[in-house]
Amino acid sequence: MAIQRSRIRKFLVVAHGEPLAPRQLRRLARGRYVICLDGAANDNPSLRPDLLLGDMDGISAPALRRMRRWKVPVLALTDQNTTDLEKALLWCAMHKAKDVVVVAATGRRMDHTLANVSLLRRFDRKGAVLEFRTGLERIRYLKNRRLSLAAKRGQRVAVFGAPEATVWSTGAKYPMTGLLLRWGILESVSNECTGRRFALRVEGEALLVMEEK
Amino acid sequence: MAIQRSRIRKFLVVAHGEPLAPRQLRRLARGRYVICLDGAANDNPSLRPDLLLGDMDGISAPALRRMRRWKVPVLALTDQNTTDLEKALLWCAMHKAKDVVVVAATGRRMDHTLANVSLLRRFDRKGAVLEFRTGLERIRYLKNRRLSLAAKRGQRVAVFGAPEATVWSTGAKYPMTGLLLRWGILESVSNECTGRRFALRVEGEALLVMEEK
Structure with missing residues (x-):
């Protein structure tokens, strides 16, 4: 759970929306501490994150086995008042993030898409950059x-x-x-x-x- | 261009976003005057709309040939200050719409998704219902x-x-x-x-x- 690669202030959060192509994901992950939200592990079988985070109600059994085999630390958070992405962004803020990129925050369900876009406002802080990437677009x-x-x-x-x-x-x-x-x-x-x-x-x-x- | 099936006040607008399954689309089209935005004709090869509307910069040659074969009336509008969906909603309002369902207004590009969601506010009028359907969700x-x-x-x-x-x-x-x-x-x-x-x-x-x- 502790940041292994010390002093990293750049984060990549992989959410449950429309997944990016593996090549795009690999490019964005370079030099970043990678947090995978639980259900997102199902969509990105080649992704080996630094942390698996969420309420763990969306991850499939094979994806969970893969994470265990890779010894990925798991942060299981069950508070139902915040979404997994909100929890991840709070975690990044706690670790003094300077730069956070979130992928797959949009697409598929519109309730999640709109809630996630509204998080951009909630987490705006001076000195930290928060950006969503969809593969087609960037959103700030x-x-x-x-x-x-x-x-x-x-x-x-x-x-x-x-x-x-x-x-x-x-x-x-x-x-x-x-x-x-x-x-x-x-x-x-x-x-x-x-x-x-x-x-x-x-x-x-x-x-x-x-x-x- | 005139409404053939006179006195219809229920409309279905098919936009360019993530397309619905043909079965869902057929079900929603029942009893509605169907307007297809130009590029949407490419995604829905089995859709035979009552009107094809837009700036006609997004429709493929095969889709356009199909529309001609079916003798679908074409309303080519080239004003670049409004999007195709905005033009379609204005057209529905001009024809005293009581009930408008828009499908495929979200997904794919986030610029279009956010612009279309904001149209829900712009076109809110007493007595007319405007709803987006994504296949998974309805949005009002x-x-x-x-x-x-x-x-x-x-x-x-x-x-x-x-x-x-x-x-x-x-x-x-x-x-x-x-x-x-x-x-x-x-x-x-x-x-x-x-x-x-x-x-x-x-x-x-x-x-x-x-x-x-």
Whole structure:
């Protein structure tokens, strides 16, 4: 349960949603402490995590045997008031995470998808980066922040008020200059990056969804 | 383009997300005027809609040939400021829709999924019911409303503030009595129906995600 590879502050959490391709998962796992939520072990047979975490009601018998054979530490948490992903993010925060990537947090069930997207807001802390990766896209929550990311020409980008933000962009085909985005009222979808960087300034709270390239 | 089956006020919109099983789609289409968004025709080869609608940049040549063979009316709309689903919902509203079901509005791309979920709020009108179906779940937006639905014991139900609501439930395992739900702060997930009806009273704005049974 203790972090074996000491001083690692970068985490990868593998959740139960739509799984990533094994190749993408391996690439994201590099240099990160990997936490697998229990049911996610069923979907990712080649994944050997540093920790198996959850209420252990979703893992299959073969996946559990595999974890035991690999001597993966198990953190069984049965509190029903928090989801497995919430428990994992709390665990990362306790271990002074600087950078957390969550994969398979979306897709399949919409109750989990929406609950997980809302966790982006709940766990926003200064100094720690939390990002979801779907294989197709990356998703971040930004509150009163500036962000600058490497981009490619034509890369799709969308910004949502979460629930509300005024935004300014640099490097977007349809520039946002003091644009008021409100969830369910106005969002910026089907925008595109024009060059090698995409920058966003947010006053208020927003979700950024950026295509993977 | 005119509604052939006159006086139909029930619509089914088939979007580009994760497609439903053909059997589920056929069941939902019964008694409804069916609108297929252009790219969705590629995913549903056995679907013969009443109308094909969209900017026509996503439909494949074989799907378009199929639509022509079936003499499906085509409504090509090229305004880039609205998504195809938004155009379809506007079209339904223009035709005095009383009941609109949208399938495949979620899954695959998260930019589309989040934009589509936010449309539930934008298109909420008194007297018209708008519901998303994913094959696994149904999703509704409720503003200052009461709702009572047929349920089965053990059926999963989740309620989210969208962005904020106080809610009261009847027929839930974990009863909500004046519970304040706020997006990214507190939601009710992994709740369950206890009997044959599930009722919800909402002050404010909420999303209901209910398992299909």
